[in-house]
Structures are given as C-alpha cells and as structure tokens.
Amino acid sequence: MKKTLLLGISLLCATFIMATEIPFQKAEIKSIMRKVADWQIANPHPAPEHDDLNWPQGALYVGMVDWAELAEKEDGDDTYYKWLTHIGRRNCWQPDKRFYHADDIAVSQSFLDLYRKYKDEAMIIPTLARAEWIVNHPSEGSFKLIEGDLKTLERWTWCDALFMAPPVYAKLYMLTGEKKYIKFMNREYKATYDYLFDKEENLFYRDWRYFDKREANGKKVFWGRGNGWVLGGLVEILKELPKKDKNRQFYEELFVKLATRVAGLQHPDGFWHASLLDPTSYPSPETSCTTFIVYSIAYGINEGLLDKATYLPVMVKGWNALVSAVEPNGKLGYVQQIGADPKKVTRDMTEVYGVGAFLMAGNEIYKMAR
Structure with a gap:
C-alpha cells in the first residue's frame, strides 16, 4: 500500500515538473528572434500604410525595442x-x-523607451507636447x-x-510623476x-458596429487580433505600473x-484563429493574434499572474506554432492583413505588427528559457 502511494506521489510530482518546465533553450529563442528581426529590417513594407510614424510601424518598434x-x-x-x-531622428x-487619433501616438511608446x-x-519633448495638449483639451467625441x-x-x-x-x-x-497622465488614461480606458x-x-x-453581428455559426464576432491588441496593451501598462501603485488593480484583474x-x-494546432468563436469559418492559422496572446500569457506566467502549471503548456504550444510559421529566411507568415474584423489568411501574408508581437513574445519566453 505504501509503495503504491509513494509511486503515485512520484508520478504526480513528475507530471507537475514536466508541466512547469519550459522545453526551450535561450540560444534557440534568440536565434529565431534575430532571424525574424533581420528579415523585417531587410524587407520594409511600402508606404503609405508603412510610413515611419504609422501605427503598424509603431507596433513593430515596440517589439524591436525588446529585441x-x-x-x-x-x-x-x-x-x-x-x-x-x-x-526617430x-x-x-x-x-x-492626426492629433487625437490613438494610432498616431503609437510610435511614442518606443520613443519614450x-x-x-x-x-x-x-x-x-514632442510626445510630451502632444499628450499635454490632449490631457488639457480632452475630446468629447462619440463612441459610435x-x-x-x-x-x-x-x-x-x-x-x-x-x-x-x-x-x-x-x-x-512613470517618467514625469505627473498624475494627470494616469488619470486621463484611467478615465478613457x-x-x-x-x-x-x-x-x-x-x-x-x-x-x-459588431454588437449585433454574428458569425456563420451564430456566435458573436470577436476578432482574434483585436483581443490580442488589448492583451498586449495591458501587458505594456502593467510593465510600467509598480506592484503597489493604486492604479494597477483594474488592469491586472482585466x-x-x-x-x-x-x-x-x-x-x-496551437494557434488562435482570426475569429475566436468561429474558427471553423477561418481555419487558417493567424499569427498576429497568436503572437500577442503568447506574449501576454508568457508575461502572466513570468509575473505570477497566471498559474504556471496551467498556462505553460498553452504558451509552449503557441510558441511552437509561431515558430512553424517562420520561413527559413525569417519571414513570418499567416499574418492577417490590416483590417477590423476576421478575414481569411494565407501563409504568404505578413505584416510588421505581427513581427513586432513575435519579438515581444520571444523576449518574454527568453526570460524563462534554459
């Protein structure tokens, strides 16, 4: 009886160790990140959507700063x-x-870093001037x-x-100590x-516009990358706010x-697809949502916000899927193109925001790799 009990405990412990042990080496994580970053720099996307200051580039720069x-x-x-x-120079x-437009201040994240x-x-100084004016003259525009x-x-x-x-x-x-910035962010968020x-x-x-729309299976329309954007943004906020900051609780709980x-x-298959609740209608992998989600889960594990035994297998499966979408030359594929809702995706599609989020994810995973 005692031997059986001890065997059971040993097997349980072994299973727990396997579930909480990351199977990646730091060298392999760094190697794939370099390959993806170098390919993107060598293959810039054309204007007008990809001028230096546009939002796709802003998302790329966030990942490039991490790398x-x-x-x-x-x-x-x-x-x-x-x-x-x-x-920047x-x-x-x-x-x-565009003065008030959220997209047009995205590049400031990397400038501030x-x-x-x-x-x-x-x-x-330019970002301070923009933000100062907006905080002092907040828009009363409609949410429609x-x-x-x-x-x-x-x-x-x-x-x-x-x-x-x-x-x-x-x-x-955090840089200025001015509470008006966090008060504005809290109110608008x-x-x-x-x-x-x-x-x-x-x-x-x-x-x-999506409140009353439905997917082919009758489910509500929840865009994979849209929710990935939110998760990624939450990580960037939580990285800034100290653990004891009174403003942190809402964002941490969300x-x-x-x-x-x-x-x-x-x-x-390890990926998340373009439509979160109707993946059958969009069966192709979608890496721009998967990158942001893997990044967020890795951050949550590293910060103790997500249970490691539960979420590490999800993260590992997701990262393996992402690596499988990288071509030998470093091009990241299966990235849904610029849009506002689920769309079809093919392996040859790529975009800079997918690369940015890939580098963000790789950076968090590197922290826990062996």
Whole structure:
C-alpha cells in the first residue's frame, strides 16, 4: 500500500515538473528572434500604410525595442538600437499627424523607451507636447465609430486603440510623476472598457458596429487580433505600473480575466484563429493574434499572474506554432492583413505588427528559457 502511494506521489510530482518546465533553450529563442528581426529590417513594407510614424510601424518598434535590449545585453550588439534611433531622428521624434487619433501616438511608446535609455530630451519633448495638449483639451467625441468621420476616432472607440495609446500615458506618468497622465488614461480606458467589453463572453468587440453581428455559426464576432491588441496593451501598462501603485488593480484583474478566457480558445494546432468563436469559418492559422496572446500569457506566467502549471503548456504550444510559421529566411507568415474584423489568411501574408508581437513574445519566453 505504501509503495503504491509513494509511486503515485512520484508520478504526480513528475507530471507537475514536466508541466512547469519550459522545453526551450535561450540560444534557440534568440536565434529565431534575430532571424525574424533581420528579415523585417531587410524587407520594409511600402508606404503609405508603412510610413515611419504609422501605427503598424509603431507596433513593430515596440517589439524591436525588446529585441534591441536583449541583443545588446546578451551579445553587445547595438545594431537594433541604432536602427530605431535613426528612425526617430529622421522624424524629429514626432508622433504621427492626426492629433487625437490613438494610432498616431503609437510610435511614442518606443520613443519614450529610447529616452529612458539615452536621456536625450529631444526624444520625449514632442510626445510630451502632444499628450499635454490632449490631457488639457480632452475630446468629447462619440463612441459610435463611423468610417470617414474623424471626430468619432478622437477617443478610444475601437479595441485596437487600447494597445496604441494607453501605454504612452502610463510611461509618461512613470517618467514625469505627473498624475494627470494616469488619470486621463484611467478615465478613457475605462470608458472604452464599459462600452466594448462583453461581460458575458469576457471578450472585447472591435467596435460598436459588431454588437449585433454574428458569425456563420451564430456566435458573436470577436476578432482574434483585436483581443490580442488589448492583451498586449495591458501587458505594456502593467510593465510600467509598480506592484503597489493604486492604479494597477483594474488592469491586472482585466488582464487575468481576458487572458484566462482567450487561453481557453486556443485551437488544437496551437494557434488562435482570426475569429475566436468561429474558427471553423477561418481555419487558417493567424499569427498576429497568436503572437500577442503568447506574449501576454508568457508575461502572466513570468509575473505570477497566471498559474504556471496551467498556462505553460498553452504558451509552449503557441510558441511552437509561431515558430512553424517562420520561413527559413525569417519571414513570418499567416499574418492577417490590416483590417477590423476576421478575414481569411494565407501563409504568404505578413505584416510588421505581427513581427513586432513575435519579438515581444520571444523576449518574454527568453526570460524563462534554459
């Protein structure tokens, strides 16, 4: 009886160890990150959607900053910091043109990170000026987004915006100590949450136009990358706010709730698909949502917000799927193109925001790799 009990305990312990042990080597994580980063730099996407200051580039730069830090720390390679700094300098560190639009301040995330490293005031002043004006003159625009009506894009009326703008205000709060930035972020973020978060499904609608739409299987329309944008943005906010900061609790609780829900929607192939609740209609893998989700789950494990035994297998399966979508030359495939809802995806499709999120994910996984 005692031998049987001891055997059972041993098997249980062995299973737990296997479930909490990451099977990746640091060298292999770093190698695939370098390959993906180098391919993207060598193969820039054309304008106009990919001007230096546009939001797809902004998402790419967030991942490139993570990779630049890792490459310099581990290999003494400052190539990627130089690439990022060159982009900032040739644009005088300005955010993009549309003053209130969340997309057009996304590049400021990386500019502020570079300021944090180099302490060059030129890197922060344009973003400070933009944010200061917006905080002092907040928009009262409608949350009913209407294509072509720029007034309805002045607030965070689409879920992607929660990645683009809020982390900028969180960074400014931490860099300056000015509470007006976090107060503005809290007010606007919670207004978007109240409007777009479905409390029954624990998922975000992309915007109000999807409230009454249904997928082919009758389920509500919840876009994979849209919810990935939100999770990624939450990680960027949580990275900024100290553990004891009174502003942190709402974002931490929302992160756990959304990450838990999304983790349960992983497809057997390891990917998440363009439609979270109707993957059959969109059977192809979709890496831009998968990258953001894997990034978020890895962060949650590293920070103790998500149970390692439960979520590590999800993360490992997701990362293996992502690596399988990388071509030998470093091109990341299966990235849904620019849009606002689930669409068909093919392996030859790529986009810079997918690459950015891939590098974010790789950076978090590297921290726990052997």
